[in-house]
Amino acid sequence: MPSPSLxxxxxxxxxLDDIADRVAGxxxxxxxxxxxxxxxGVDLNQFGIAVAPIDGAPVSAxxxxxxxxxxSISKVFSLTEALxxxxxxxxxxxxxxxxxxxxREPSGDPxxxxxxxxxxxxxxxxxxINPGAIVVADVLLEDRxxxxxxNDVLNLCRTLAEDASMQVDKAVADxxxxxxxxxxxxxxxxxxxxxxxxxxxxxxxxYFRQCSIAMSCRQLxxxxxxxxxxxxxxxxxxxxxxxxxxxxxxxxxxxxxSYDASxxxxxxxGLPAKSGVGGGILCIVPGIAAVTAxxxxxxxxxxxxxxxxxxxxLVRATRWSVFGPSx
Ligand code: GLN
Numbered sequence: 306m307p308s309p310s311l312x313x314x315x316x317x318x319x320x321l322d323d324i325a326d327r328v329a330g331x332x333x334x335x336x337x338x339x340x341x342x343x344x345x346g347v348d349l350n351q352f353g354i355a356v357a358p359i360d361g362a363p364v365s366a367x368x369x370x371x372x373x374x375x376x377s378i379s380k381v382f383s384l385t386e387a388l389x390x391x392x393x394x395x396x397x398x399x400x401x402x403x404x405x406x407x408x409r410e411p412s413g414d415p416x417x418x419x420x421x422x423x424x425x426x427x428x429x430x431x432x433x434i435n436p437g438a439i440v441v442a443d444v445l446l447e448d449r450x451x452x453x454x455x456n457d458v459l460n461l462c463r464t465l466a467e468d469a470s471m472q473v474d475k476a477v478a479d480x481x482x483x484x485x486x487x488x489x490x491x492x493x494x495x496x497x498x499x500x501x502x503x504x505x506x507x508x509x510x511x512y513f514r515q516c517s518i519a520m521s522c523r524q525l526x527x528x529x530x531x532x533x534x535x536x537x538x539x540x541x542x543x544x545x546x547x548x549x550x551x552x553x554x555x556x557x558x559x560x561x562x563s564y565d566a567s568x569x570x571x572x573x574x575g576l577p578a579k580s581g582v583g584g585g586i587l588c589i590v591p592g593i594a595a596v597t598a599x600x601x602x603x604x605x606x607x608x609x610x611x612x613x614x615x616x617x618x619l620v621r622a623t624r625w626s627v628f629g630p631s632x
Contacts, residue, residue, distance in 0.1 A: 311358050311593050312623055320622045321354050321366035328352045328611050335602025335610030338582040343480035344374060352600040352611055357526035359534040359594060365523055372519040373599050374477050376581030377416065379515040380438040381554065383458050387444045388550050403444055406500055407437045409557060416564040416607060417487050427498025431561040433579065436491040442512045446503040451511040458515045465528035467540055471520050478517035485513060522597040529587045529595030555589050566606040574616045575626030584609040588616055590625045
């Protein structure tokens with residue numbers, strides 16, 4: 306069986322156009338996230354997809370240049386920022402490594418579940434559920450203010466996407482800040498268990514703002530390429546993460562990136578993925594490309610309904626599943 310490879314641009318364009326056409330005709334589009342008021346008003350009738358090869362120009366279809374709230378996809382970039390900039394010395398000073406404060410197992414529970422956290426003494430199962438990302442945000446605050454940390458995560462996204470225009474959507478951040486009682490509960494519980502060091506509101510100010518970064522499918526796909534390229538930014542060959550760390554982040558995406566539907570996504574698609582309640586899904590095709598699909602309507606687990614279908618169609622057409630092509 307030949308190993309998967311990048312498909313010629315023209316052929317890829319036909320595949321993406323075909324997916325966008327089929328998705329446009331689907332009547333079940335899921336439901337927009339209701340619990341963040343600012344997201345509840347987003348138009349359901351949007352869909353975009355972009356493939357960013359590690360070696361070549363992005364190919365896209367649909368609303369691939371429309372900005373959307375990246376939400377939990379930001380957890381990939383905040384984890385990258387933490388792994389990149391918080392070195393061994395700082396770990397020694399703070400007396401605990403990241404992996405002593407956050408686990409690496411799928412949770413099997415919703416992204417904002419509280420129950421597991423109590424059983425497991427304030428140590429979140431992984432960095433891609435909300436409490437795990439809140440701990441990562443706290444780690445970033447070891448050596449900087451929350452304003453500085455937001456800028457660092459934003460600048461990382463800008464550098465990786467080769468686009469300096471992206472911003473935090475302040476209306477979305479304010480909306481989360483006003484209504485984020487559940488995240489506050491998670492953070493206070495971890496604080497009580499000694500797993501948060503900075504003041505809860507500082508940590509949440511960073512967490513809500515990183516979730517509110519607005520990006521397009523094209524920007525996000527380009528930004529994700531380092532994970533398909535063994536940690537190197539294909540734009541300039543610089544090392545974003547060591548190959549080992551990039552592999553680990555990608556492994557976490559496969560096992561934990563779609564919350565309690567991570568098994569289902571692996572079963573149906575077979576690519577490391579990170580989803581967000583803004584309706585985006587970033588997938589990594591190791592050695593080949595990063596891909597983002599977006600449609601704001603979510604399924605019951607909080608993953609984009611149409612973006613998930615789009616990825617199923619994409620791997621069927623491209624044979625890009627890491628588990629081998631379907632017959
Ligand atoms: N900001 C969202 C929250 O905290 C992120 C959740 C998500 O995208 N799954 O609930």
